[in-house]
Amino acid sequence: MRTTGVTLDHAAALYDWLAPLMTLGLESRLHRHVVDRLNLDRPMAVLDVGCGTGSLTRLIADRMPPGKGRTLGIDAAEKMIEVARRKAGSRRVTFEAALAEELPCASGSFDRVVSTFFFHHLDENLKKRAVDEIHRVLRPGGRAVILDVDVPYNLFGSLCAHAGYVLFRQPEIMENIQGKLRSVFAASRFAGRWSLVSRHSGYITLFELVRDSQETKSGDIA
Numbered sequence: 001m002r003t004t005g006v007t008l009d010h011a012a013a014l015y016d017w018l019a020p021l022m023t024l025g026l027e028s029r030l031h032r033h034v035v036d037r038l039n040l041d042r043p044m045a046v047l048d049v050g051c052g053t054g055s056l057t058r059l060i061a062d063r064m065p066p067g068k069g070r071t072l073g074i075d076a077a078e079k080m081i082e083v084a085r086r087k088a089g090s091r092r093v094t095f096e097a098a099l100a101e102e103l104p105c106a107s108g109s110f111d112r113v114v115s116t117f118f119f120h121h122l123d124e125n126l127k128k129r130a131v132d133e134i135h136r137v138l139r140p141g142g143r144a145v146i147l148d149v150d151v152p153y154n155l156f157g158s159l160c161a162h163a164g165y166v167l168f169r170q171p172e173i174m175e176n177i178q179g180k181l182r183s184v185f186a187a188s189r190f191a192g193r194w195s196l197v198s199r200h201s202g203y204i205t206l207f208e209l210v211r212d213s214q215e216t217k218s219g220d221i222a
């Protein structure tokens with residue numbers, strides 16, 4: 001698919017081996033933490049943006065009350081989506097090749113949106129467009145939970161984040177290190193409704209963003 005985001009078709013076959021290494025073994029724990037924050041206490045519609053091979057998406061589907069709710073994972077890399085579909089088994093989960101900046105979803109159609117280790121694959125302009133889209137597809141009062149590389153808060157975190165930047169030569173990672181993801185949230189329609197929930201490994205932050213419950217689905221104030 002055509003996007004200026006850093007897509008991972010070339011890494012699809014190896015991604016599930018590499019991801020735990022790149023997160024220093026924390027990947028599954030962080031994914032479980034994200035799912036806990038979703039409060040899936042009733043059937044919900046949940047969208048996973050930049051889902052990769054779908055490990056988090058499957059975890060969400062497994063936490064949904066049996067036979068109820070809706071879980072969709074999207075990724076711009078078609079090969080990632082192929083792996084995600086293969087691994088889904090008989091779960092009630094759908095995977096689609098799609099762009100975060102042009103989500104193929106109706107406005108206000110999701111109770112929750114998640115994304116993990118995705119925003120450091122987008123430049124600032126694309127970060128803005130993806131955040132706008134997440135806002136649009138959330139229902140009024142709906143919540144997004146976003147985990148990503150962020151401003152390091154200790155030496156260890158700073159070393160890890162900068163090592164990632166040097167290793168992958170991704171300017172988008174440096175933007176996150178410099179706090180650009182936060183500025184994008186602050187300038188978006190989530191302004192005043194986003195917060196840092198928890199911080200991990202010195203450079204990873206879990207953010208929560210809530211869509212104003214007074215808005216209508218199309219974004220007007222009710």
Ligand SMILES: C[S@@+](CC[C@H](N)C(=O)[O-])C[C@H]1O[C@@H](n2cnc3c(N)ncnc32)[C@H](O)[C@@H]1O
Pocket residue numbers: 003004005006007008009019049050051052053054055056074075076077080098099100101115116117118121122
């Ligand atoms: C590091 S992976 C994260 C995968 C998964 N969320 C996880 O936690 O393991 C980032 C993903 O973002 C996808 N991506 C990059 N640009 C995108 C875009 N514009 N729209 C949707 N997905 C995109 C890549 O193909 C890749 O699979």
